[in-house]
Structures are given as C-alpha cells and as structure tokens.
Amino acid sequence: MFRMFTTHKIRKYQELTGKLWDFVPGQGEHAQQTYQVLTPNCWESLPDFAGYRGEGDYTTTFMAGGQLRFEFKGVSHTATVFLDGKKIASHYNAYTIFSTVVKDVPWGEHTLTIRADNRFSEESALHLPNDYMSYGGVSRPVILENVSDTYLKWCHVTPYLENDQWRVKLAIQVANISAESKTFALRTEIAGMQMDWGEQELAANSEKVFYAEQSFTNVQAWQQTRPKLYLVSCQLLSQGTPIDDLIDRFGFREIKVVGKNIQLNGQNIRIKGFCRHEDHPQFGCALPLAAMAADLALLKDLGANSIRTSHYPNDELFLDLCDEQGILVWEENHARGLTEADMRNPHFEPQAEQVIAEMVQAHYNHPAIYIWGILNECASDTEYGRSCYAQQFSLLRRLDKTRPCSFASCKFKTDKSFGLPDVVAYNIYPQWYHDAPVATYLDDLYQWVQRETAGAGKPFMITEIGAGGLYGYHNPQHSKWTEDYQAEALKKQLQAVLSDPNCLGVYIWQFCDVRVSEEWFDNRPRTMNNKGIVDEFRRPKMAYQVVKQIFEELA
Ligand code: ADA
Numbered sequence: 001m002f003r004m005f006t007t008h009k010i011r012k013y014q015e016l017t018g019k020l021w022d023f024v025p026g027q028g029e030h031a032q033q034t035y036q037v038l039t040p041n042c043w044e045s046l047p048d049f050a051g052y053r054g055e056g057d058y059t060t061t062f063m064a065g066g067q068l069r070f071e072f073k074g075v076s077h078t079a080t081v082f083l084d085g086k087k088i089a090s091h092y093n094a095y096t097i098f099s100t101v102v103k104d105v106p107w108g109e110h111t112l113t114i115r116a117d118n119r120f121s122e123e124s125a126l127h128l129p130n131d132y133m134s135y136g137g138v139s140r141p142v143i144l145e146n147v148s149d150t151y152l153k154w155c156h157v158t159p160y161l162e163n164d165q166w167r168v169k170l171a172i173q174v175a176n177i178s179a180e181s182k183t184f185a186l187r188t189e190i191a192g193m194q195m196d197w198g199e200q201e202l203a204a205n206s207e208k209v210f211y212a213e214q215s216f217t218n219v220q221a222w223q224q225t226r227p228k229l230y231l232v233s234c235q236l237l238s239q240g241t242p243i244d245d246l247i248d249r250f251g252f253r254e255i256k257v258v259g260k261n262i263q264l265n266g267q268n269i270r271i272k273g274f275c276r277h278e279d280h281p282q283f284g285c286a287l288p289l290a291a292m293a294a295d296l297a298l299l300k301d302l303g304a305n306s307i308r309t310s311h312y313p314n315d316e317l318f319l320d321l322c323d324e325q326g327i328l329v330w331e332e333n334h335a336r337g338l339t340e341a342d343m344r345n346p347h348f349e350p351q352a353e354q355v356i357a358e359m360v361q362a363h364y365n366h367p368a369i370y371i372w373g374i375l376n377e378c379a380s381d382t383e384y385g386r387s388c389y390a391q392q393f394s395l396l397r398r399l400d401k402t403r404p405c406s407f408a409s410c411k412f413k414t415d416k417s418f419g420l421p422d423v424v425a426y427n428i429y430p431q432w433y434h435d436a437p438v439a440t441y442l443d444d445l446y447q448w449v450q451r452e453t454a455g456a457g458k459p460f461m462i463t464e465i466g467a468g469g470l471y472g473y474h475n476p477q478h479s480k481w482t483e484d485y486q487a488e489a490l491k492k493q494l495q496a497v498l499s500d501p502n503c504l505g506v507y508i509w510q511f512c513d514v515r516v517s518e519e520w521f522d523n524r525p526r527t528m529n530n531k532g533i534v535d536e537f538r539r540p541k542m543a544y545q546v547v548k549q550i551f552e553e554l555a
Contacts, residue, residue, distance in 0.1 A: 001289055002073060002141035004320035005231065010245040013145040016060055016112065017138065026055030026115075042076065042137040042284025043116075049136075051518070055117045058138045065107030067177070069147045071099040074140030074315065076285060077127040078117040084110055092351060093126060094139060094285065095312040095334050096358035101147060101177060114138050125348035126334045126355070129519035131529055132277050132311070135284040140315055148236070149178035150202060152246035155234045156364045157190075158402055159252045161265075166252045167215040172234055174210065176202040185237040186210060191219050191230050221265050222251025222367040224305060227326035229367070251323065251367030257404050257422050260459050261504060264370065269328065271505020272498075272551045273306030274299060274533070275464060278314060279514035281536045292318045296325060298538060299511065303551030308463060308507045311336040311376040313359040322368035329366070330463070330507070332373030332408075333359055333392070340379040343388050352388070353395055360399040372396055372403055373463075377410040377427060380417035389417045408463035413448050418455030427464030427509070431489040432480070438496035446502045459504050465493045466509035469543060470525060471535035481525065487542040490533075494550045508547065512536055 002015060017039040023046075024034050030048050043049040043056050072079065076094030080087060089100035118136030120128050127134040151174070158169040168190065176182045181204050186197035195214055202208055220228040229249050236244040253265055261268040276295065278285040287295075292315070299307065307327055312334035322329050333355040342348065356374065363369060374392045379385030389407060396405050404422035409415045418424050426445060430436040442462070450456045469486025478484040490508070497506045513532035521527045528536065533543050 001317070002143060003316065004324065005247065005249055007247050008145070008245055009247070010235065010242045011145055011147065011151070013143055014062070016062055016142045016144050018141070019060070021138070022059045024057045024059070025049065025052065026057065028052055028054055039138050039142070040140050040286040042135040042139055042286045044133075044135055044137075044284045045282055045286075052136065053119050054136070055115055055119075056136055057113050057115050059111060059113045061109050061111050062144060063107075063109055064144060064146070065105050067101065067103050067147050067149070068105050069099060069101045069145040069151070070112070071097060071143040071145070072114070072138075072140075073097050073142070075114055075116050076118055076135045076137055076139045077124065080115040080117075082113040082115070085113075092124070093334055093355055094134065095314070096355055097316075097362045098358070103177070112142075114142070122345065123347055125342065125345040125351050128342070129517040130336055131516050131520055131524070132336065133279060133284070133515040133517060135286075137284065137286060139284065139286040147177075148243040150174055150176045150182045150184050150236055150238075151244045152234050152236060153207065154361060155188075155232055155246055155248050157232050157248070157250040159250065160254055162215075165215055165217070166219050166221070167213060170212045170214065170232070172210045173207055174200070174202060174236065175207045176204060178204060180204050184243070185240075187235045187237065188212075189233045190214065191216055216252075219252050222253040222326075223265065224326035224328065227251065227324060227367070229323055232365075248365050249320070249323065250365040253367045255370045255403055257459060260457065260502070262370065262404060262423065262459050264328075269370070269504070270554075271306045271328070271461060271507065272304050272554065273308055273328075273330070273505065273507040274302075274304050274511040275308045275310040275507050275509045276511040277310060277514045278318075279512070279536070281515070287315070287318075289317055292321055294538065295511065296321055296327065298534065299327070300325065302533070302544065302548050306330065306505070306507070308332070308373070310510070313355065313363065316362060316366075319363060319366045319368060323366050327368055328370050329368045330371050330373050331359065331363060331369050332376060335375045335378055337376065338378040340382045340384050343379055343385055349388060349391065352392060356392060356395055357399065360396065364400060370403065371423065372400065372405040373425070374405065374407050376408045378407075380407060380409050381411040381414040383416065386417045386420070389420050393420050404459075412445065413452070415453065418449060418453040418458070421455075421458070423459040423461060424449055424455040425461050425463040428462060429465065429467070431492055432467040438493050439500065442496060442500055442503065446500070460502055461504050462497050462506045464507060464509040465497060466490065466531045467493075468525075468530045469541050470530055471513070471539055471541055481530070483542040486531075487546045490543045491546050491550065494547065498550065498554050508533065512538060
C-alpha cells in the first residue's frame, strides 16, 4: 500500500514492493551473499546488517512491457537503478520521490535492481554523521506504471474563499514523451463537479502546465475537528477515449498569517505538537502503515494536534493519515545542524533545493501541511548561511504561494536571518542544556527578537523543547537522564511556553527515542537520542502522563 486512496483507475499500475526481494550487500563480511527481504526495507533491520554502512543491491523481477514509468517513493540514501542490467535512474536523498520512464520495453519478465548506498562522503552534503540515523535500503514503496505517450505528471489544487464561496485554482502538468506533437482532451472532476478543459495540443518531447479555476457551492471545509477530504480526478482523452488518469486528494482550507497569528480558515491555530523522526528499532525508517497509525494514535492520546517532520519530508502515507485525522503538519526539507563549512560544500545548495522542489511537488495537496520549514539549526547566524536561507525561501515561495514558511533556529541572540521567514521559530532547552528558568529565558528571547531583529511582529513559536530520560531509569536525586527529571523538566517547560501569550505553540522534542549515528556516541547514551516521551518501542515514560495532562488542560 502506498497511498490511502486509489491514484489511478485508467492507468495500469502495480506495486513492486510489498513482497520478498533479493538483497545482496556490496561490502563487508557478508558481501555478495543473498538474503530474501520484504520490501520496503532498511537493511539495519537484518541482524547481520544492524550497523552496516555501504551499498546493497535490492532485486526483483516482474512481467510488463511497453512504456514503463517507475516511481520510487524513497531509497536511503543514494540510489542507482538498473533495468535488466542497464542504468535507468539515480537519485540522492532518502526522503523524496523520484521517477523515470523507459520506452519500448518488450513484453516479458524483467529484472529491476536498486542499489542503495548509505555511506557518508563529500558528495553527500545532507546525509552525514548526525543526531539521527541515515539508514540504508529501499525504504519506501516502488510503483510500476504503464503510461501513454501523453500522460499526467501532477495536479495541484489551491483552494481559496471568495465572498464566502469556495473556489479552487487547478494546475495540471501533462508530458508528451513522443516524437510528434499530440492533441488530447483534458477533463477533471471534483466533488461531483466535472470540468471539460477542451482540446489541447502539446509539442513533441515537451511538458506543459494547464490552468483553470472552478467554484463550488455546497462543499465542507477541511477542519482539524472535521477533516473533510475531496478527490480530484484528472483524465486525458484521445478521440473521446480515456488514455490516462491521475487521482489526488485535497481539502478546502486556507492558511494565512494574520499579525502574530497563523489562521486556518480564519481561526487562530494553537500548536500542541511533537517533533517526530521516522525511526523504529524493527523497521529503521521504513515504518509500515500500521506503525505510522499506531504512532498517530499515541500522539492523539497525548492531546497533540500537530507533527513536525524533523528533519526531512515524510512518507506520503503518513501525511495521508494526518490529512484524514486533522493533524497539522510542519514539513521541512532535509537538513540538521549544518555549519557554515557544511553549507559551503558545493553539493549542499543544489541538494537542499532539490529536496524542496521534490517535497513541494509531491506534497502540495496535503491540507494537513500548514507550513514549510527549511534547514533546521543551520548557520542562520552567518552572512553566508543567511544567503542560502534566502535562496531556499525564494524557491519555496515560487513553488507555493499559499503556505507560510519558516526555519527552526538555535542561534538565540545571534541569528541574522529572521527577516526571511514568515514565522519566527526557536529550538530552546532551558532545564536541560542549561538551567535558566523557562519563562524568563523565553520572554527574554522573544523581546530580543522584537527589539533587535526583522522578525519583530511575526508569529513566534517554539519548535523544540524537551529533556532526556532513559526508559526505566530512576534514582533518589532525580538526576538528569532519569525519567523523573525528564517529567519534571517538561512540566516546567510546557507550562511556561503554553502560558506565554506571545507564543503560538510548541513542538516537544521529541515523540520517541531514536537511533543516532555511531559518531554521536559520546553525548548520546545507548547511541540513541533519548528525549522521547516514549522509548523506541513506544513504551511511555513518566513524562507521557505529564504531557497528556498539560495538553488536555489546554483545550
Ligand atoms: C537540536 C536538533 C534536534 C536534536 C536536539 C537534541 O535541537 O534540532 O535534531 O539534536 O537538538 O536532542 O539536542
């Protein structure tokens, strides 16, 4: 399963993952040995490869022919793809979708091999030793489709209210991959209303975006308490015969920044959220749907209403679940804690911008995503870093004019970049990394932003706050790393942040304990980030009930 709804009724497709593939490691003591693994898969879930950093070949066979489109939802972290031994695609970054089309494939059995590589190197500016794990594997689904010469690439729906009536702007990209120009008819259906876009023409080997608007009378808005979703069905027809289709899902909702607030359909939102890594001791970053749903059930039990996808774009299946359950999402491109030197790696800017482009193209329609984030805790306190933030915000705003954008800073009173985002966001750890009283520390920081920076007057939120706690560890003095200390610290932190009138909300760092790179062992007990409210097996720590009570009190 790769979406919570059917994406095609005309286009033929099959999921190639969801069954056993052959896995063959490229290096190490088990090099060239064959293992059978269920995909999607991270090789770290196999005992022989729990700590393996290298290449691994995943191979499957399938029956097909004609014009084949392969869509890879995620390969961690660098992919090289071969069809019958011939290279057909490559991609960097574990967290975004890539695809390729292969023409004139003869009908019959074919072999697909995906070589995943999770090694660190100068060529990898985003995946590097860090306070989270860069896993290895075919970590998200792989889909095989048959596409016609002209086919639908994506459909973006932009809902907006005009005189209390819902309208949508539609943008649909069509590709013509044949050597001659093609004419076709385009048709859409939303909420039972069909729209005929008329006959269109597209030159050979070209792509084009078509635009239209439509208004609706009796549709329901997408609200957190009633997350009503609608399908948008697009069809391409040739001489009256449907030759391709694409179905996506959206919600009628608007996000606006009004003064120091963010509004969803005209109502100020209040964030009670968690930062969540895609991480699990049995699945690595390839969480199956049931594990995603179980995490969301815990988050709702805790009274959370939002998730921050720290620190990379998430699996669209997880975003589908957030859409369906009214859980707001801060989604961000892939970066964590990069220094100016890291950002000066010549691969950094192109790789970071590619993630933004792929993230927005694939996730544009998710109503749950209310804000885009970039470059968590990177060098926003330097002129060079600021120039990278500026470049990425302008790309983001070109791709999506409907959502605010921001970045989570840890630069305290040295940040130079608050003139760039729509929302000012800070990661702070009073009562953990230092023992400043939370309320005064927070207010002092807020006042500095108002007095000294171009972030004055913008919405202000805390995107990380928390403390470490080792599951099952207690001592009489409640020292740091005991569950007791974590619960006491979070109580102080949340009460201060959620009672501050200048703060529109909080993301707790973090939902669950997660694995980190071996290189981070020295300040991470168990070589894990232990600030989860639950441990890696989702077992609640003492802080769970503290957070639940505070979030519930704050309706
Ligand atoms: C930073 C960072 C997180 C995590 C956290 C911590 O704020 O954004 O990824 O490393 O610190 O646990 O210290």
